[in-house]
Amino acid sequence: MLDRLKPIATCAMLMGILGAAPVVAADDTESAVNADTVVATVGGTDITLGHMLTLRAGLPEQFQQVPADVLYPGILDQLIQQTLLADASKDDLSKRAALALENERRALIATEEMARIAETAVTDEAVQSYFDENFLNGEDVSEYKAAHILVETEEEAQKLVDELKDGGDFAALAQEHSTGPSGPSGGALGWFSEGMMVEPFQMAVEGMEAGSVSDPVQTDFGWHVIKLEETRIKDAPKLDEVRPQIEEALRQKAIEKEITRLQELGDVDRTAGDAMDPAVLNQLDLLEE
Numbered sequence: 001m002l003d004r005l006k007p008i009a010t011c012a013m014l015m016g017i018l019g020a021a022p023v024v025a026a027d028d029t030e031s032a033v034n035a036d037t038v039v040a041t042v043g044g045t046d047i048t049l050g051h052m053l054t055l056r057a058g059l060p061e062q063f064q065q066v067p068a069d070v071l072y073p074g075i076l077d078q079l080i081q082q083t084l085l086a087d088a089s090k091d092d093l094s095k096r097a098a099l100a101l102e103n104e105r106r107a108l109i110a111t112e113e114m115a116r117i118a119e120t121a122v123t124d125e126a127v128q129s130y131f132d133e134n135f136l137n138g139e140d141v142s143e144y145k146a147a148h149i150l151v152e153t154e155e156e157a158q159k160l161v162d163e164l165k166d167g168g169d170f171a172a173l174a175q176e177h178s179t180g181p182s183g184p185s186g187g188a189l190g191w192f193s194e195g196m197m198v199e200p201f202q203m204a205v206e207g208m209e210a211g212s213v214s215d216p217v218q219t220d221f222g223w224h225v226i227k228l229e230e231t232r233i234k235d236a237p238k239l240d241e242v243r244p245q246i247e248e249a250l251r252q253k254a255i256e257k258e259i260t261r262l263q264e265l266g267d268v269d270r271t272a273g274d275a276m277d278p279a280v281l282n283q284l285d286l287l288e289e
Contacts, residue, residue, distance in 0.1 A: 118251035127247065130249065146229060148226045148227070154216050161225055171187065187227070211229070
């Protein structure tokens, strides 16, 4: 990638040393240009503004903020150089290059088709319907506010449980004994909901009553003594708060639905591929045959 961008990088470096290029005043011809406007001719091959715009759109992020008057000559130089080299080549594409072009063409077409599907999937009606079904009328989500003391052995945990039953202060014991990052704050974990804690911890919390302390609970992190402080039902969010999440879900659902439809309609036979030894992917030398 770096070699491919040398003309652009060199141009940008020179502009940094010599100062910004003078701004060229716009003229009436600018309003007439389009993607098919020819900007250079190499032999019988036209290079268009569309070629330049496509290359510019695909540049790495660090080039996106470079001024146009710096990028323009570098991009044009690069396209001219590539055209000269391509026209001078007397050999057909290598197997590797030909297959790469096929893959790239396939990927570009598929990407544009997914964008088309995704664009039509997001409407105000679809967003509202998804919101109503999944947020307003969906199942209630319980949230839990808890604290814990994390120690290495079950014996240590049980000893802490016994101290707490005798009136020990949970926060003080957490500060003294817990090996977890929440220890200095008395073991406080704040509010969390299903899926945010490891399964044994979550299951223990869901079976507790507010104000109670658990028996020792083992997870991959060690042994926990848990105190459940409060529970509540999570309030439904505002539509605007979750709109980006809903729109992305609608796009993904639409794309998955269309792919499933095409698979059911299409004549797809992957028997040979499924039967092949996956280790064949390491045989890159096959591309040189």
